[in-house]
Amino acid sequence: LNICKHFNIPKLHQLSHYAQSVLLFGATDGFNSELPERLHIDFTKEVYCASNKHDYEEQMALWLQHQEAVFLHGSYLNWLWKDLQQVVHVLAKMPAYPQRSVQHLITAHGATMFLPALKFFLCNHMLHSIVNPGLQDHLNIFRQVVITARPNPLVSESPRQWCVRATPEVPPGCGWKPGSPAKFDMALMSNGIWAHTLEGVRVAQVRIIFTLPHQFGTYPQALAYIEWFTLLRELDLL
Numbered sequence: 001l002n003i004c005k006h007f008n009i010p011k012l013h014q015l016s017h018y019a020q021s022v023l024l025f026g027a028t029d030g031f032n033s034e035l036p037e038r039l040h041i042d043f044t045k046e047v048y049c050a051s052n053k054h055d056y057e058e059q060m061a062l063w064l065q066h067q068e069a070v071f072l073h074g075s076y077l078n079w080l081w082k083d084l085q086q087v088v089h090v091l092a093k094m095p096a097y098p099q100r101s102v103q104h105l106i107t108a109h110g111a112t113m114f115l116p117a118l119k120f121f122l123c124n125h126m127l128h129s130i131v132n133p134g135l136q137d138h139l140n141i142f143r144q145v146v147i148t149a150r151p152n153p154l155v156s157e158s159p160r161q162w163c164v165r166a167t168p169e170v171p172p173g174c175g176w177k178p179g180s181p182a183k184f185d186m187a188l189m190s191n192g193i194w195a196h197t198l199e200g201v202r203v204a205q206v207r208i209i210f211t212l213p214h215q216f217g218t219y220p221q222a223l224a225y226i227e228w229f230t231l232l233r234e235l236d237l238l
Contacts, residue, residue, distance in 0.1 A: 043064065044060075047060040047063050047064060048060060050063050051063070072154055073152075076152045076154070080149055080150065086149060086150050087147065087148070087149045088147070088148045088149075089145055089146070089147055089148075089222075090145065090146045090147075090148060091142050091145055091146075091209070091222055092142055092143065092144075095140035095141055095142050095210075095211070096141065096142055096143040096167075097140075097141035097142075097143070098140050098141075099138040099139075099140065100138060100139055100140075100141045101135065101136070101137070101138050102114065102115055102118075102133070102134070102135045102136070102137050102138075102139070103135045105139070105141070105208055105225075106135075108168035108169070109166070109168050109184075109207045109208050109225075110182075110184075110207060111207045111208055111225050113227075114207075114208065114225050115133060115134070115135070117225060118133050118225075119132070119133060121223070122216055125219070126212075126216055126217045126219070128217060129216045129217045131215050131216055133216065137213060137215075138213070139210045139211070139212075139213055140210060140211050140213075141208060141209065141210050142166075142209040142210065142211075142222065143165065143166070143167050143209075144163055144164060144165040144166065144167070144209070145163075145164050145209055145222070145224075146161055146162070146163050146164075147161065147162040147163075147164065148160070148161050149161075149162075163185075164185045164187055164206055164209075165183040165184070165185045165206075166183070166184055166185065166206045166207055166208055166209045166224070167180075167182065167183045167184075168182050169181055169182040184205050184206060184207055185205070185206055186203060186204070186205055186206075186229075187203075187204055187205075187206055187226075188201055188202070188203060188204075189201070189202050189203070189204050189226070201232065202228060202229065202231060202232065203228075203229040203232065204226040204227060204228050204229060205226060205227045205229070206224055206225075206226050207224075207225045207226060207227060208224065208225040209222060209223075209224050210222065210223055210224075210225070211223070
């Protein structure tokens with residue numbers, strides 16, 4: 001926010017045209033200051049209220065940068081939504097944790113409701129499956145899924161990538177080999193209706209990324225076990 005060294009702002013600049021316009025076209029019925037006043041509210045008043053009222057100039061400039069970044073990213077997502085076939089989900093060629101038991105998933109991944117969720121999925125999507133899943137079953141588990149989409153022309157020419165991880169805690173090994181904490185990423189899930197509101201969008205934590213064992217039938221895609229968060233409420237404009 002640089003210091004303005006003149007008063008040639010749009011509202012005052014219009015005054016220099018009023019006299020000539022009245023002589024040419026008559027009364028100034030079509031002139032008003034609504035547009036610059038609206039911008040003054042959006043770019044000054046509301047932004048100032050979002051600051052802590054101390055050193056507010058820097059906070060206001062940063063707030064406007066954030067709003068512009070959110071708007072541009074939202075425009076990019078809306079552009080992607082028009083052609084979802086360009087969005088690709090990539091898994092590793094081989095599972096990072098092969099043949100993990102359901103009991104291990106419940107304990108290590110914190111997936112307490114995994115077995116009921118798997119039974120519900122089989123009843124609704126694998127109607128010809130006659131095998132009832134249990135704690136003795138084993139599944140191939142993947143560490144992460146990489147989501148690749150078309151590049152954002154405003155940022156880079158390289159394709160955009162998002163990595164969603166679902167890895168349990170790894171304890172320290174023998175010697176100096178360190179362990180690693182659990183990584184269960186959050187993700188925004190849509191019900192298929194993309195909108196500018198929070199309706200139809202929910203936050204979830206990805207606990208398990210796996211493929212369906214052959215004894216339950218053949219399913220063409222990998223699956224994920226997630227835990228839903230509380231529904232999003234009204235949008236906080238600040």
